[in-house]
Amino acid sequence: MTTTPAPATASNVLPPAVVLLSGGLDSATVLAIARERKFACHALSFRYGQRHAVELAAAARVASALGAVQHRVAEVDLGWIGGSALTADIAVPKDRDLATMTADIPVTYVPARNTLFLSYALAWAEVLGARAIFIGVNVYDYSGYPDCRPEFLAAFEHLARLATRAGVEGAALTIHAPLLKLTKAEIVREGVRLGVDYGLTHSCYDPIGDAACGRCDSCLLRKKGFAEAGVPDPTRYG
């Protein structure tokens, strides 16, 4: 685990929120939204054996640029579970047709990943006294991932109320998913409005050094988002 210590600033008097921060376009936008909603943002990233660990450097840059109170990177041992192109020796698909990409669950799906990540966020929220968790899931771009659906988030919120000391004592926890029903272009426009520097973010599943491959599902969706938003794409493609 790595961490940036919390500075003693006025932001410490705002209500705390845990913000899941991958370092990609979506979660950077979510962090900006959480800040606009006047939360003291405790950013949480995971090193889970992903091929694209370069995103963790992006997460640190984004957390700093967007004024997170602190940023933690939890080590999560998912490699032994296998079953995903993001953590096991399965090829990342390239150049897929965007129209059919979301029809079924892709091989980049990591089993129970959002359940695990939200569980860590829940544990941290309980210790911080936070009653809000922000997550950048989205039903349109990732509709093939079962754990990105609104009914999954509602089920986790219900679980959280039963699972924790705070919940038992009547303090409900809310899962905020502000991107849930936005297209990628709408997300980009929202981020631009909030001053997010997307040049700091990293979305590629299969980077070439620090550069994006430009051909995986994530790169293709990102490119399309900038194009449709009419915003110049700051991504460096390899």
Add this chain to the structure above:
Amino acid sequence: MTTTPAPATASNVLPPAVVLLSGGLDSATVLAIARERKFACHALSFRYGQRHAVELAAAARVASALGAVQHRVAEVDLGWIGGSALTADIAVPKDRDLATMTADIPVTYVPARNTLFLSYALAWAEVLGARAIFIGVNVYDYSGYPDCRPEFLAAFEHLARLATRAGVEGAALTIHAPLLKLTKAEIVREGVRLGVDYGLTHSCYDPIGDAACGRCDSCLLRKKGFAEAGVPDPTRYG
């Protein structure tokens, strides 16, 4: 992560189940029950920064003695979250009154621990194609832990059906908690019936070397269970 490879035996044709195995009295009994119910048992333990890591050696002994198909120990980074006497620098309570012990949430409660452990089990179950997860939670002995209640387990089962590829495809997952409404004495009797060697297990929160302290909540409940069951207590107390 450590693992014992799966042997090629007849047990591989039984339906697989993930069995959460701490190495304590309860989870050893659960493993014996899962085996009796004709599951091929994939035992899962966690190294999560607990003071009582000696229980992992007990888990390995138990998995072997009770015929688990394989045993994995996942590394789970909980120490940075803090908030519990089991993982942080908070004293483990000793010599508490058993009658009042369960009235509120004890400091040995680890925030969201069962949520996290079940999430790992869910991820593994998905990759194994298992539709059953066994967990040794109990409403009586641990009624102060919010994540040991039946409504929590029901909420997790609901979440699991929404969170996974198998759930999306209609294959429901069941959380089995066969000890849920048994007293510690009833658990001991059930284990004895199934041939569990409780001398292999470890329950103490604050062991002295390999020996149990005899005074933490877990030791006190265990002692009482053996006494009420009329079964000799094989535990070595320090």
